[in-house]
Amino acid sequence: MMPLTDPQPDFDLLRRLREGDMAALSALYTKHSAPLYRFAVLQCGGADLAHDIVQETFLALMNAKGKFDPTQGSLGNYLFGVARNLSRRALEQSRRWVSNEHEDDAASNWADASPQPMERLLANETAEAVRAALATVPPHYREVVILYEMHDFSYAEAAGACGIDIGTVRSRLFRGRALLLKALNRAGLARPDTKMDAAMKQEA
Amino acid sequence: MTLKPLSGELPPNEAAALDRELDQLRAATADLQPQADLEARLLKQWQKRSRPGVLGWLAGGKRPAPGFGQFGVPAAALALSLGFAGWMTVAPLISQAPRLTNAAAPAEPADAPFIALQPMERIALERDATVVSTTFPRALLANYGLPVSPERAGEAVRADMLLASNGQPLALRIIE
Numbered sequence: 359m360m361p362l363t364d365p366q367p368d369f370d371l372l373r374r375l376r377e378g379d380m381a382a383l384s385a386l387y388t389k390h391s392a393p394l395y396r397f398a399v400l401q402c403g404g405a406d407l408a409h410d411i412v413q414e415t416f417l418a419l420m421n422a423k424g425k426f427d428p429t430q431g432s433l434g435n436y437l438f439g440v441a442r443n444l445s446r447r448a449l450e451q452s453r454r455w456v457s458n459e460h461e462d463d464a465a466s467n468w469a470d471a472s473p474q475p476m477e478r479l480l481a482n483e484t485a486e487a488v489r490a491a492l493a494t495v496p497p498h499y500r501e502v503v504i505l506y507e508m509h510d511f512s513y514a515e516a517a518g519a520c521g522i523d524i525g526t527v528r529s530r531l532f533r534g535r536a537l538l539l540k541a542l543n544r545a546g547l548a549r550p551d552t553k554m555d556a557a558m559k560q561e562a
Numbered sequence: 563m564t565l566k567p568l569s570g571e572l573p574p575n576e577a578a579a580l581d582r583e584l585d586q587l588r589a590a591t592a593d594l595q596p597q598a599d600l601e602a603r604l605l606k607q608w609q610k611r612s613r614p615g616v617l618g619w620l621a622g623g624k625r626p627a628p629g630f631g632q633f634g635v636p637a638a639a640l641a642l643s644l645g646f647a648g649w650m651t652v653a654p655l656i657s658q659a660p661r662l663t664n665a666a667a668p669a670e671p672a673d674a675p676f677i678a679l680q681p682m683e684r685i686a687l688e689r690d691a692t693v694v695s696t697t698f699p700r701a702l703l704a705n706y707g708l709p710v711s712p713e714r715a716g717e718a719v720r721a722d723m724l725l726a727s728n729g730q731p732l733a734l735r736i737i738e
C-alpha cells in the first residue's frame with residue numbers, strides 16, 4: 359500500500375505556492391513529477407504525451423481555484439486524479455480507443471481503431487514487452503492496474519483518483535490483470551511456473 | 563486440499579507469473595523522469611502568474627487583489643447569497659434575512675481580528691477570496707460556535723466576511 363506520509367508538508371508547500379513562493383512549486387515538482395510521469399507514460403504510451411500531461415497537471419495545480427480540498431485526500435492523490443483525467447482526454451482525442459465505459463467487463467467493446475507503431479521507451483526488452491502488453495489493456499482497466507501495481511495505491515486511493523467506487527476498482531483490477539496476463543502470454547511471457555503447477559496438481 | 567482462487571482472482575501460479583513480469587516493469591520504470599527543462603518552463607509560467615494569497619492578506623490586513631468591483635455588485639450579491647444559504651439551512655429559525663450593505667466597498671479595516679470559520683488549510687488555498695460588509699442577526703453567530711447572549715440574539719451585527727469564490731464563508735470580523 360502507499361506509504362502513509364504526513365500530508366502537512368504538501369499543504370504547507372501549496373500554501374506557499376498560493377502566496378507566490380516559487381521555491382514551493384519547485385519542491386512540489388521535485389516530489390511529484392516523476393511518479394506522475396511514470397503513470398502518464400504507461401497510461402498513454404508515449405514520452406511526449408506524458409510530458410504534456412505532467413506539465414498540464416502542474417498548470418492545473420497552479421491555476422486551481424479551490425478545487426483541491428485537503429480534507430478529501432492527499433495532494434499526491436489529487437495530482438494523480440488530474441493526470442488521469444488528462445490522460446483519458448488525450449486518449450479519447452487520439453481516437454485510438456472506442457470506449458464503452460458503462461459495460462465494465464466488455465473488453466471486446468474496446469478496439470484499437472488505428473494501430474500506430476509502438477514507441478520504444480524502455481531499454482530492458484522484457485520490461486518493454488510488458489509495457490507493450492499493458493498498452494493493449496483498455497484504458498479504464500489499465501489505469502487501475504497502473505495505480506495499484508506500479509504506484510502502490512490502495513483500493514480507496516485508486517477509487518479517489520479515478521472517481522469510481524472501491525468495488526469498481528476491485529473488479530477493474532481483477533479484469534485488468536487477467537487481460538494483461540493474456541496479452542503477456544500472447545507475447546510468450548508470464549508463463550506459469552511448471553513446477554508450481556505440478557505441485558498444485560499433486561496436492562489436488 | 564487446494565486453495566480455490568476467489569471469484570475474479572487469478573490462480574496463484576498465474577498471479578505469480580504476472581507479478582514476476584510486473585516486477586520487471588517496476589524496476590525498469592523506477593528511474594523514468596520527465597525532461598529536465600519541464601521544471602524551468604513551469605517556473606517561468608508561475609513567475610508570470612504569481613500573486614499574494616489570502617493568508618498573506620489576512621496577516622497584513624490588506625484586501626485581496628480581485629474585488630467585487632471587478633465583477634460588479636450582482637456577482638457580490640450572488641456570492642453572499644450562496645454563502646448564507648448554508649447558514650439559513652442550518653438555522654431555519656432565523657426569519658430575518660442577512661442584508662448586504664455596500665458590498666462593492668467593504669468597511670475600512672477594523673482592529674478586530676478575523677475569526678477563521680474554515681480550517682486554515684482551506685483558507686490558505688483560496689486565491690479569489692473577497693471581503694464584503696454585511697449585517698445579520700446576532701443569533702447566527704452561534705452556528706459558528708461564537709457566544710451569543712440570549713437577550714441580544716435578535717440584534718443586528720455588522721461584520722466583514724471573507725468569502726471564497728464559491729460563496730463559502732471563510733472568516734468573519736465583527737465590526738459592531
